Amino acid sequence: MKPAPFKYVEVADEDALAAALAEYGDEASLLAGGQSLVPMMNFRVVSPEVIIDLNRIDALSYIDCREDTLRIGALTRHAMLEDSDALSRRCPLLSKAVGNVAHRAVRNRGTTGGTLALAYPGAEIPLALMTLGADIVLRSQREERRVGIGDFILGSLDTALAEDEYIRHVEVELPPPDSIVSFVETSRRHGDFAIAVAAVVAARNDDGQLSFLHIGVSGGVGAPVRVTKLEQMIVGSDLDDQVIAEGIHETISEIEVFGDHHYPEDFRRHVIQGVLRRALNEAIVGSERRHVQ
Amino acid sequence: MFNERVTIELKVNGKTLSESAEPRMLLSDFLRHNLGFTGVHVGCEHGVCGACTVLLDNQPVRSCLMFAVQARHHEITTIEGLATGNEMHAVQSAFRKHHGLQCGFCTPGMVLTAVDLIRRVPDLNEEDVREGMSGNLCRCTGYDGIVRAVLNAADDLKSQPQRQVSQTEGRS
Numbered sequence: 028m029k030p031a032p033f034k035y036v037e038v039a040d041e042d043a044l045a046a047a048l049a050e051y052g053d054e055a056s057l058l059a060g061g062q063s064l065v066p067m068m069n070f071r072v073v074s075p076e077v078i079i080d081l082n083r084i085d086a087l088s089y090i091d092c093r094e095d096t097l098r099i100g101a102l103t104r105h106a107m108l109e110d111s112d113a114l115s116r117r118c119p120l121l122s123k124a125v126g127n128v129a130h131r132a133v134r135n136r137g138t139t140g141g142t143l144a145l146a147y148p149g150a151e152i153p154l155a156l157m158t159l160g161a162d163i164v165l166r167s168q169r170e171e172r173r174v175g176i177g178d179f180i181l182g183s184l185d186t187a188l189a190e191d192e193y194i195r196h197v198e199v200e201l202p203p204p205d206s207i208v209s210f211v212e213t214s215r216r217h218g219d220f221a222i223a224v225a226a227v228v229a230a231r232n233d234d235g236q237l238s239f240l241h242i243g244v245s246g247g248v249g250a251p252v253r254v255t256k257l258e259q260m261i262v263g264s265d266l267d268d269q270v271i272a273e274g275i276h277e278t279i280s281e282i283e284v285f286g287d288h289h290y291p292e293d294f295r296r297h298v299i300q301g302v303l304r305r306a307l308n309e310a311i312v313g314s315e316r317r318h319v320q
Numbered sequence: 321m322f323n324e325r326v327t328i329e330l331k332v333n334g335k336t337l338s339e340s341a342e343p344r345m346l347l348s349d350f351l352r353h354n355l356g357f358t359g360v361h362v363g364c365e366h367g368v369c370g371a372c373t374v375l376l377d378n379q380p381v382r383s384c385l386m387f388a389v390q391a392r393h394h395e396i397t398t399i400e401g402l403a404t405g406n407e408m409h410a411v412q413s414a415f416r417k418h419h420g421l422q423c424g425f426c427t428p429g430m431v432l433t434a435v436d437l438i439r440r441v442p443d444l445n446e447e448d449v450r451e452g453m454s455g456n457l458c459r460c461t462g463y464d465g466i467v468r469a470v471l472n473a474a475d476d477l478k479s480q481p482q483r484q485v486s487q488t489e490g491r492s
Contacts, residue, residue: 029346029365030344031344032323032342032344033343033344034324034343035326035343035389037389058387058390061385061386061387061390062367062382062385065346065384065385065386065387066366066367066385069346069365069366069384070366078343078387080389080390082390083393106379129455130370130454130455131380131433131436131437131452131455132370132373132380132381132382132433132455133367133382133385133455135376135379135380135381136381136382136385136386217451217454218454218455
């Protein structure tokens with residue numbers, strides 16, 4: 028038995044969750060899948076005084092894929108995303124991303140809300156949602172509010188969640204149906220956190236021109252980033268290789284990266300550049316091929 | 321408030337068992353120490369090695385990353401619940417026949433992970449098996465035998481699919 032003692036509070040519905048957070052907020056941790064929280068408790072990196080277990084709130088576990096909007100409940104397990112046909116048809120970026128998350132036994136427990144609330148820099152699902160431009164819906168007894176993911180993840184392990192708030196669901200405006208996606212990750216071991224990942228969603232208009240491009244990267248020290256400047260540069264460039272190469276170079280120099288005891292800074296930048304180039308190439312060439320067909 | 325004990329009633333291998341423990345008691349320790357399911361092997365205790373894998377409602381999970389209180393509403397299958405009397409599950413037999421174990425420490429987690437993989441992925445090839453089993457570590461590095469055992473078990477179960485269903489349901 029490794030974790031320090033805590034008071035265990037199990038809640039059965041959202042109102043009870045909001046009430047428990049209002050009562051214990053500053054000393055409590057929310058327990059969803061527990062695939063990061065429990066190891067941290069086992070190591071006693073964290074020792075919350077109160078654990079609020081929300082695993083019985085079935086109403087927070089769903090994938091609702093409409094024509095142009097996707098909603099994912101905060102308690103949706105990664106394995107549900109992995110197994111969802113609707114998702115692989117309409118939002119394949121998330122399907123690809125989730126396949127890179129740890130291993131099946133972890134994906135059976137880990138949740139969308141949990142990985143967002145932790146905001147670990149090497150986590151795959153936050154990057155995919157950042158690339159897609161998701162909104163996060165937060166709720167407390169005070170209010171319900173919607174925050175763009177760029178304003179939600181503030182940095183490494185840092186989010187805009189207030190002490191009495193929980194994540195209710197995420198909402199994604201779906202990319203065009205014929206988009207091509209790529210998700211390229213480099214990690215030390217299979218299933219490990221990424222050293223660097225790049226995610227791209229690309230689509231072309233009827234004339235074959237690149238008309239939709241979202242690019243996200245992570246591998247720095249902070250939040251995953253959506254690189255809108257690079258998107259605009261490439262969409263307007265007639266896909267000039269030189270422009271793309273310069274754009275990638277410039278993008279990487281603007282990402283905050285530190286060296287640490289695992290890898291020096293230049294190595295990290297080198298890996299980010301590699302995954303970004305491969306992901307862009309895969310999606311842009313893929314979308315060209317789809318257009319020709 | 322702290323150190324309070326709660327009664328934890330769990331359904332393990334089809335049988336309902338009850339013991340009291342603190343809420344911080346990990347499911348892995350509860351199964352081993354309180355309920356005596358010593359086939360639940362505890363390795364790294366932070367979700368990396370896969371030795372403590374059990375089936376929770378027929379899905380593999382790390383029992384070291386759950387608190388025992390959380391398992392109250394679920395059915396758990398440990399390695400002890402896989403055989404039917406003296407007849408081993410097809411995956412267990414294949415591990416024995418194809419040298420899928422050396423010291424045996426990783427074996428319960430490997431077997432339960434394989435049971436789920438075979439059920440979930442039709443027509444497994446070697447790459448699927450290596451990927452599907454990659455969350456379980458074997459410090460004897462006996463992976464070739466493990467992969468061979470899983471592939472053979474998948475073939476065996478395909479030729480007698482009705483056994484797979486009945487044997488993976490919890491039993492006492």
